[in-house]
Amino acid sequence: MALVCLSLGCGPSTDFLESGGSRAEVPVPPIEMDGVIYEGYHGDLQDLLVTAAGATVDMVTHVANLRDVSIHFATEDASKVEIAAPHGQFHLDKDDFTLTDGVTGTTEEGQRFKTQAVHYVGSRRVIASDSPVELRRDNLVLTATGMELEVATHTLHLVGNVRARVQPR
C-alpha cells in the first residue's frame, strides 16, 4: 500500500517514510505535525484516508502518535467505514494503526459501534478489538467482549458473551 503525506504545516522533513538504512545511525528528533492527512492506496483505489489534528512522528521506531484521529476506509463497492478516537498510533512500516481512549465507528449501513481501543491490520484489512464492544443499528444493540471487522466485505465477527438485544417498537 502506497502512503502519501499531505500534511499541512509539516516539520522540516517529510521524507520519514523512506527507511534509509544509512540514516538510521544518526539520531533524529521526533517530528511535530499539525493538520495531518494520510492517504493510503490499494492499487489505484484510495482505500484509506487518515486525518488527525496533530502528530508526533518518532523517527527511531517509525511510529506516528496521532491526536484527534479519524480514519475512513473505502471498499471496492464504494461503501465506507469510518472510525475515530482521541489518540492513535500509526506504524509506518506496516500500515497498521492502533486507536485508543474511546473509539467510535460507523458503517454506511448505519451501524455505529464503540469500544475502548481497536487495531487495524493493514495486511488483512481488518479492524479488531480486544475490548468490550457495543454496536447499534436501529433498535438492535449488539455487545461482545471483542470483535473483528473485515473492511473489504463488512463481515463482522463478535466473540465472547455475545448479546443481541432488540427493543420493541
Added chain:
Amino acid sequence: MTRAAALALLLLVALAARADEPPLPAPAAQPTEPPKTSSEAAERLGLKFTANAELLITSDEAEGQKAPDGRQTVVFTKHVKARQGDMNLDCDWLQAIYPPTNAGHPEKINAKGSVVITQGTNKAHCAQAQIDNVACTAECHSSGEQAKLDRGTDDVVADTIYFDLCKGTVKAVGNVTVHVREKPDDAKPAGTPQAPAPAAPPAKASGG
C-alpha cells in the same frame, strides 16, 4: 389408559382429520376413526409470541454479513439462547435475517442443532426450526428423528410441527403420533380413596 386419557386421544384424532380446515372454536367430543400413522395432522395449543416483548439472543460467537440483496444476517454460534417474553429457544446455530431497511427486528430466524423451544409447559424439540416473524409462524422439523412437542399432559411427535405464533395454534404433519400421559391422580393404586374424576374439558382447536 384411563377413560379421560382415552377421551382426550379420541379428541386429538378427531382434530387430526380436520387439520386442513380452519380451526373451530370448540369441536364436539365425538369419537371418529381410529388413529392413523401417516399424513396425519393434529391441531391444538402450541406456542405464542409476546409481540411487544424485547428479543434477546445470547451466544459465545456471532458473525454479521450483508447479503447481495441488501439483507443483513447475523449468525450466532455456540451456546445460543434466544428469549422473547416467556418463550425461550436453545440451539447450536441461529441465523437472524434482517430486512434491508428497518433492521432492528429480524424478519426471519433459522435455528439448527438440538433446537428446543420452550413456553410454559410446552416444549418443542427438533433438529431445525424456522421462525417467520412477518408471517407469525414457526416450523419445527427433524431429519432422522421426528420433531416432538411435549405438553403438560401429552406429547405430539411428527415429521414437521407448524406453529401459528399469533393464534397460538399448532399443526403436526406427517407420521403424527400423540401420546397421552396419565395424570398423577390416575396412577394411584386401586382402593385409594379419591374424588370422582371430573369430566374431560372440551379440546380446543385454537387458543392462546
